[in-house]
Amino acid sequence: MDQENKMKEKFLNLVEMHQGIIHKILSVYTYNVEDREDLLQEIMLQLWKSFPGFREKAAFSTWMYKVALNTALLHKRKKMKEKYTVEALIENRAQQIGLSKDDNTISLYMAIDRLGPIDKAIALLYLEQKSYQEIENILGMKKNNIGVRISRIKDKLKKIFEYEQQL
């Protein structure tokens, strides 16, 4: 019991320290408060469940990205993005991030929203300035493949972002 409490304490400390990762993943993969709460709960449960398998040698943040992104990819959304109007999406995004609707950050999120689930994961890791090696460790893609994908995502993001800003 004492051992479990110690492990829980350690787990909570580590998650608290790296919680930014969870917030960013939630901001990219959810479109409303209800889904956000659901996914947050799933990520926390999955992290805790997988924690005994976490090897101290590996960086906690890399492990956390793996588990949290995997959970986000497999999470069943209550309402699909397509069911929202653009205005509702902008409103939700602004509310979620805590910025005004006219902020350019919302345009960036609108651009990320148009990417597929895997591309979103790559974009997130790229924006977090993770190395190719780290992205390979998290996603299991080959380094060259990552390079090709990132350059394509970068172009796509830039184009959509510029278009969104013009609107």
Add this chain to the structure above:
Amino acid sequence: MNNNSKNTEKEIFNLWEKAGNALNNQQQLNKENMETLLNTTSSEFSRSQKKLLKADAIFKVVLIFGFIVISAFNLANLFVLAASLICIIIGTMAIKQERLLIDGLHELNDFNGNIRDQLEKDIQFYRSNIFKYPLVLAISVFLFYILGSLTYHGIKYEVIRPIEDLEDGIVLLSLLMISFLFAFVVYYPFFRTRIKYLNSLLKDIDQDDKISRHIDSEKTRKKRMAILTSILIIAGIVILIAIIIAIL
């Protein structure tokens, strides 16, 4: 144009950082609310399947207990004893399979590799159990029907008569088939959709593998060419020096 593109890229990074700061300021997780989250129940696919299997295993245990009771009341009736024994064996085997499925689903949650490995593991598990899963659940329906029939006959007619003609056997077998079909129709689409979605993610991850392999071979070819050219240049220079020395 290139400068413009670099500026956009820089702006994107700045905005991302800004969003990160805003998110951190707005949504703070503390130990208290994290503990609350850990005490909630999950609605995730594999966990909900695990719960369903556990509930079904408990139901089967209750049915097995029912067969034991009905046998105890009909010790002289060989038909009831034989039918109960067969049902108990089938039920026990199904429970064992359910335990294996639960263990398999449990292993899916042990996250050790990367996301690609995990997706492959998930697909492999759902593919290999797409028939077993509805079958073990269908057995509960079948056992329930047999136990219900025996109990009904026992209560109404006080004597449970054995199956006398082929027709009864065919009806029973048909019921087993129908219960399996029913369970299959209910659960197969869930598994199919799951496998399809997991496959689409895996394909998406592997999407540019061909391109990257091509880039790899191109790089190797260029490297080989560079080495060969260097050797030829060095050899040419050596020969040239040798000729010059010989002339001089």
